[in-house]
Amino acid sequence: MKKLSFVLLSFAFSFHSIAQIPFSDLVLGLQFGGNFNDISATQAVISENTASLSTDRNGIENNAATFNENQKINFEFINNASLLAGAENAQITLSCRVQLDSAWLNNLALNTDINLVNNGKNYLRISKGNLNNVLVLKSGVFNNNANSGTNGFLETSVILRNTANGNLPDWNAGAADWNTFTLSYDGNFGEPVIGLFVNGIAKASNVGTYLTTNLNYNVTLEKFEIGSSNFLNQGFKGKIDDIYLYNRSITLGEILTLDTVNASTGVNEIKSAEVVKLFPNPAREILQISADKNLGEIEIYGCAGNLIFKQIVNTPQLSFNLSAYPNGIYFVKVGARYYKAVKF
Numbered sequence: 198m199k200k201l202s203f204v205l206l207s208f209a210f211s212f213h214s215i216a217q218i219p220f221s222d223l224v225l226g227l228q229f230g231g232n233f234n235d236i237s238a239t240q241a242v243i244s245e246n247t248a249s250l251s252t253d254r255n256g257i258e259n260n261a262a263t264f265n266e267n268q269k270i271n272f273e274f275i276n277n278a279s280l281l282a283g284a285e286n287a288q289i290t291l292s293c294r295v296q297l298d299s300a301w302l303n304n305l306a307l308n309t310d311i312n313l314v315n316n317g318k319n320y321l322r323i324s325k326g327n328l329n330n331v332l333v334l335k336s337g338v339f340n341n342n343a344n345s346g347t348n349g350f351l352e353t354s355v356i357l358r359n360t361a362n363g364n365l366p367d368w369n370a371g372a373a374d375w376n377t378f379t380l381s382y383d384g385n386f387g388e389p390v391i392g393l394f395v396n397g398i399a400k401a402s403n404v405g406t407y408l409t410t411n412l413n414y415n416v417t418l419e420k421f422e423i424g425s426s427n428f429l430n431q432g433f434k435g436k437i438d439d440i441y442l443y444n445r446s447i448t449l450g451e452i453l454t455l456d457t458v459n460a461s462t463g464v465n466e467i468k469s470a471e472v473v474k475l476f477p478n479p480a481r482e483i484l485q486i487s488a489d490k491n492l493g494e495i496e497i498y499g500c501a502g503n504l505i506f507k508q509i510v511n512t513p514q515l516s517f518n519l520s521a522y523p524n525g526i527y528f529v530k531v532g533a534r535y536y537k538a539v540k541f
Contacts, residue, residue, distance in 0.1 A: 246269075493509060
């Protein structure tokens with residue numbers, strides 16, 4: 198119990214008071230803001246996409262991905278090396294927001310595992326066990342055990358729904374509800390540890406000695422898969438949004454942020470303009486910020502990292518006067534993306 202308590206507390210190292218997703222070590226970010234673009238610095242390239250866009254949890258059109266049972270989104274590792282998270286530093290976080298199709302779920306065969314998101318070596322799955330009224334969320338990590346030459350496997354799970362005993366208080370069982378699932382893996386404890394979070398709450402943890410620390414990917418056979426998976430026979434039906442992959446085990450505060458950011462105000466402020474230009478750049482006085490549509494929420498950070506401007510802009514262009522500010526590097530945040538500007 199002491200070890201388990203330490204493991205769960207280790208995820209709570211710090212809490213971020215600013216409600217925005219963490220960008221440090223983010224290697225894939227899919228917010229489906231009218232497109233399937235990766236908002237991270239990776240700019241990952243999709244190799245296969247049969248999903249379509251639909252309404253998100255706030256009722257905003259084209260802001261979430263929807264899947265029928267055989268539909269999927271895939272990223273091949275061979276074209277997206279940054280997605281091999283955990284291969285070097287033995288840490289990884291995988292998170293997604295999910296809305297299940299209730300009719301499909303009720304008709305799902307018993308003893309069935311359904312892929313939500315997997316990154317070759319790690320996964321988030323929905324499982325219907327041998328009882329029709331029990332629904333389980335699983336998170337796990339596969340790896341090659343260098344010592345034994347066999348496949349190592351570390352998994353943890355939590356009951357999401359048990360209609361015989363009532364729903365868990367942090368699980369929204371209704372078909373119209375969304376829930377955030379997060380896997381966090383850290384191989385740097387001496388013994389690898391995996392944590393599972395539901396709506397930002399730590400629900401389960403597992404410690405194992407049978408995994409090597411770093412994750413050993415098979416670049417040829419494995420890929421980042423959303424929805425239907427080649428590894429599992431049955432495909433997912435429902436909606437998935439806000440998929441994030443980190444090359445580290447993020448903190449509990451950051452995990453909470455993934456669940457709560459803009460939950461009440463709507464993600465249209467995050468998913469603002471898709472094409473943003475800053476000019477002139479470098480700028481001496483006036484910095485022009487131009488986009489393909491209304492800019493939405495803009496934040497500008499000064500040379501010291503301080504917020505100097507924040508406003509919701511309902512036009513495609515903004516002129517910002519830098520003349521009163523010192524020379525240096527500035528960051529302009531439009532929606533979820535950051536852009537660098539230089540004043541000289």
